[in-house]
Amino acid sequence: MPLEYQGQLSYQGGRFAIVVSRYNDSITGKLLAGACEEFQKNGVPDDALDIAHVPGAWELPLIADRLAATGGYQAIVCLGAVIRGETTHDEHINRQVSLSLGQISLHRNLPVVFGVLTCNSLEQAIHRSGGNVGNKGVESAACALEMASLVQQLHDSAK
Template sequence: MNTIQPNLNGKGLRIGIVQARFTNEVGSAMLDICTAKLQEMGVKAKHITVATVPGALEVPLVLQNMAATGKYDALVAIGAIIRGETYHFELVANESGAAVTRVGLDFNIPIANAILTTENDEQAHARIEEKAADAAIVAVECANLINTLIGAKD
């Protein structure tokens, strides 16, 4: 049996991050935590590319364009969708989540989806640290796993 163990060494990895600015206080805090965790795991700051977009619905398009370059080992989606008084929350949460997943599958690239979907600001703030750090870990671990399975990118 050949078991591939988790590899959290980010050395040599290139990570792209797309942050939705609509809930900028949450997204900016998540971005800071995620990039710090990536660097803690060995990803060099110069190998982290950050793009910001207006909101969660714009995230997948930029992820798709980053993925199309072939320059990244993994991508991260960051932001927050906080329920309001209308159906718009469901629309944005569902469409954004499905599109992020589709980009990863279409381009065979790991995407850590750290777009929070919460009922209120308090829930979003309570999840910032854990979700942002988890996104960095997922990106590095899955990039290494895919690179092991299909061979390292140049």
């Protein structure tokens, strides 16, 4: 029988961080509220959760990396909302932020969750931040808990 690993959607201890963009704050505020509620629902105490606010999505990777470098977190959730405008500006931001967050996760050996909405319209962002398509903040917090648990299981099994 093969050995299987699966993360648990429950607090296993340690600290978590959220880095959230203030740009499009009517959307990111809902993402943040959803993430905080999900962490609380799954047993993460308030004093085990740190929140860092950054100006925009572009700034998420720098602060995520600084937090990851401390070694004090089980996972970091990055929340933002980049909405397509009249130029291709959104494409450049989305590409670089997603690549950078992925690199931070691999380099720091730490779950860094991509909770950045990349929408074509404000309406899509509203639907994905608590509207009729769910809340990406909730999903991101759940992902952070599961990944932290899975990483810990793999670490423990290697001993």
